[in-house]
Amino acid sequence: MIANRARFRHAKKIERLAGYRVPDLAFHPAMLETITARFNYDALDFAIRQQLLNFFNDFLRCSCKNSPLCGCPEKKFAKKVIELRENGLDHRQISAALSDEYGIEIFPADVLSFLEDSVHVLEAISDVSRLQGRQDLSEKTDEHIRLIER
Numbered sequence: 001m002i003a004n005r006a007r008f009r010h011a012k013k014i015e016r017l018a019g020y021r022v023p024d025l026a027f028h029p030a031m032l033e034t035i036t037a038r039f040n041y042d043a044l045d046f047a048i049r050q051q052l053l054n055f056f057n058d059f060l061r062c063s064c065k066n067s068p069l070c071g072c073p074e075k076k077f078a079k080k081v082i083e084l085r086e087n088g089l090d091h092r093q094i095s096a097a098l099s100d101e102y103g104i105e106i107f108p109a110d111v112l113s114f115l116e117d118s119v120h121v122l123e124a125i126s127d128v129s130r131l132q133g134r135q136d137l138s139e140k141t142d143e144h145i146r147l148i149e150r
């Protein structure tokens with residue numbers, strides 16, 4: 001999971017504000033619960049607050065009963081990385097964009113291996129859907145592969 005590689009650059013500040021130990025992994029259950037519970041966003045610097053709000057809005061909004069521990073945040077994050085790639089950013093630019101937008105630190109090498117893994121999964125989906133006569137699905141999948149690999 002690519003989400004498991006994502007760390008908050010300002011995790012220490014979040015921890016200090018929460019008043020208890022929180023791992024710096026952005027999608028760690030303890031971190032997700034901390035920033036969605038009674039958390040005083042106003043006490044953070046403007047830039048950090050903005051990044052956390054972006055994180056909240058883009059990854060933590062879902063109506064699952066057990067949100068944010070429902071798996072949606074991790075899936076949305078993976079989707080975001082793919083989208084950035086399909087919009088033409090390379091793995092270094094994706095790493096930089098995630099840092100600017102969300103204060104997330106993730107190694108470009110981790111982004112790259114995630115994108116490579118994703119292509120392999122998509123290739124498998126494309127093969128299976130072709131075998132099952134799902135031409136529409138295999139064409140869609142091939143288009144994603146083309147956009148990621150270019």
Ligand SMILES: [Zn+2]
Nearest residue numbers: 062064070072
């Ligand atoms: Zn959910």
